[in-house]
Amino acid sequence: MTDITATPTRTTFPFRALLAPGIAQALIALDYAIVYVALPTLAQRLSLSASDMQWVVSLYGLTFAALLLSGGALCDRLGARRMFIVGMVLFLFASLLGGLAQSSPLLLTARGGQGIAAALLQPTVLALIARDFSGNSHRRALAIWSAIGASGLVAGVILGGVLTALSWRAIFLINLPPGLLALWLVRRHFLPADMQASQQGSVNPLLPITSRLPDISVTPCSRAVVRVRRLIARLTHSSGAIIGCAAAGALVWALTRFAENGSADFLANRLAATMLLLFILHERYAPRPLLPRSRRILPGLQTGWLSSACYMASVGSQFFAMTLLWQQSQHLSAVTTGLLFAPLALLIVIGNAFYSRLSIRFAGSCLLMAGFTTAALGLWLLSDSLSDALSPSFIAGVVLSGLGHGLIYPAMFAVGLSAVPESQQGRASALIVTSQYIAGAITLAVIAVLLGMQPDVVAWQAVFRVLSGAALVGMLTALCADRPPVE
CATH class of the missing domain: 1.20.1250.20 (MFS general substrate transporter like domains)
Structure with a gap:
């Protein structure tokens, strides 16, 4: 035996x-x-x-x-x-x-x-x-x-x-x-994929032979029609994101031209307005818009992509603003600037850890609102103490904005995907990420407009207060979200 x-x-x-x-x-x-x-x-x-x-x-x-x-x-x-x-x-x-x-x-x-x-x-x-x-x-x-x-x-x-x-x-x-x-x-x-499937026994052993036989039931003309239809379907599947990003790029270009010249650029403004109108028409009449009508009624997804945009327009752009502040205005070296970000990085990690523990007891929308509120307060404190990095106000601003950052990032995905069916989670996640990077590009252009060619203390205060305002908008977005009961 x-x-x-x-x-x-x-x-x-x-x-x-x-x-x-x-x-x-x-x-x-x-x-x-x-x-x-x-x-x-x-x-x-x-x-x-x-x-x-x-x-x-x-x-x-x-x-x-x-x-x-x-x-x-x-x-x-x-x-x-x-x-x-x-x-x-x-x-x-x-x-x-x-x-x-x-x-x-x-x-x-x-x-x-x-x-x-x-x-x-x-x-x-x-x-x-x-x-x-x-x-x-x-x-x-x-x-x-x-x-x-x-x-x-x-x-x-x-x-x-x-x-x-x-x-x-x-x-x-x-x-x-x-x-x-x-x-x-x-x-x-x-x-x-084909080798993995064959190892699992899911591939027909006659497939290599039958795949070479002519398909007498399908004519070459019908094959071409099917291929064209599939190609059009794939293009329209992602055309909303392409048009939306093109509109955002045109808006960024218009803001950049305004920052450089101090006045509006006729061509850039018209192009931005045209692309934005085209995106609105696409979302209204296209058979496969970026945000399908069936998902517009999902409050969690709406909160997710709006929160993602507010995240990148606030603490997500904080690194860019502080880099320019420390290196261009305060003339710190690249190494010193990188090391100064280390405490902020540690605080973001701590904020992520807080979210993991608190998510057991509190709804994601509550943690999202708490994160945006904390970040808004921290960014506002930073705007009042930019000239003294050792002042209590500046240190408190870094601590609060870092912890808020750590709470917001996981919470916006958790809230945004909470009501989305499993079969649609991939595209919903892509929508949240898309809104995040579009908002980031527009925010950087707004920062360039606020700073102008010769930024002073007032300009820097305006930058951080705009970031704080974006965090407040995120807080209001989370406040309006439905809060499912926590089991």
């Missing part, structure tokens, strides 16, 4: 399968903020204007938001593993181009390429996690993913200061080693 030894059930968490998606998520979040501290150095070395400095940040966010839904559609059609490889290769090429850039047009092209690559990578990260994790391990993997995304924006400004002291090119070239490692890991640990 042959002894049959039962294979023990695997109970350990498969961290190796999370390495490649984790590295990709870290690079996506890191690269949005890593250029903050390096902006003054980039302006000196590449002769960037004030508007060019703003576009270095905004172009990444706008291209990322515009193509995020298209990236999800390509991921579904071509497979997560294949699109991960394509997106990562493009991301590394754009990073290399940015590291070797000798002029502002080449640098802006590289930043746009990074945004496009990030839009291709982001859906594959969640798809790979869903493919290899299930049950409790899937929830744990998503928790790690969200922690990486929240900390990536914060780590970017700190790492950017350290790398800029060595060379500004290092903030782009630093992506190459982890990106190559992620490519090796995904090829090693993730099988192609």
